[in-house]
Amino acid sequence: MLSEISLALTAITGAKTITEGLVAERDAVKIRTATSELLGLLIDVQGTLLALQRDQAVLNEELARHKKEKSELADRLKRVERTRQEYTDYERVLVAGGHCVVYAAKPDEHRVRHPPYLCATCFEADQYSTLSLQMGTQKKPGRKLVCPASALHTLALPRGSWTPENLCPVEKSVQP
Numbered sequence: 001m002l003s004e005i006s007l008a009l010t011a012i013t014g015a016k017t018i019t020e021g022l023v024a025e026r027d028a029v030k031i032r033t034a035t036s037e038l039l040g041l042l043i044d045v046q047g048t049l050l051a052l053q054r055d056q057a058v059l060n061e062e063l064a065r066h067k068k069e070k071s072e073l074a075d076r077l078k079r080v081e082r083t084r085q086e087y088t089d090y091e092r093v094l095v096a097g098g099h100c101v102v103y104a105a106k107p108d109e110h111r112v113r114h115p116p117y118l119c120a121t122c123f124e125a126d127q128y129s130t131l132s133l134q135m136g137t138q139k140k141p142g143r144k145l146v147c148p149a150s151a152l153h154t155l156a157l158p159r160g161s162w163t164p165e166n167l168c169p170v171e172k173s174v175q176p
């Protein structure tokens with residue numbers, strides 16, 4: 001943008017010099033030539049100003065986008081912090097007879113960890129996705145704990161009669 005401004009200033013200086021020369025000029029041919037040079041310089045300046053205006057518009061758009069992103073990030077951070085507060089007593093544990101790593105609330109007085117369980121992959125990325133139990137179908141037997149955020153986070157449950165309440169919690173917490 002600075003080089004564009006400098007170009008415009010050079011053109012304006014050139015136009016000023018030509019105009020000063022024109023004041024004393026009587027020769028019609030020279031006047032015509034100088035006038036067309038002047039017009040050329042004015043067109044250059046106009047072009048530069050248009051380019052600057054365009055750059056300014058792009059910068060304004062970028063600024064608006066950055067402001068929007070900043071406010072969205074701030075909102076997201078607030079949400080994450082609020083949710084993190086909600087899940088402070090959650091810890092990384094093995095459930096389903098030690099087959100699946102999830103985040104679960106501390107055990108109750110009967111040493112049972114109740115669902116909902118949270119997806120460990122999401123949890124460690126500061127996202128909180130509640131795993132849901134998906135029953136097997138004839139086509140796809142086998143039960144799963146499904147993460148709403150990504151099919152890649154699906155946890156296959158071992159054979160057995162699992163329900164959300166009898167996922168065989170293992171009391172010991174495991175290190176990440």
Ligand SMILES: [Zn+2]
Pocket residue numbers: 119120121122123129147148149150153
């Ligand atoms: Zn997940």
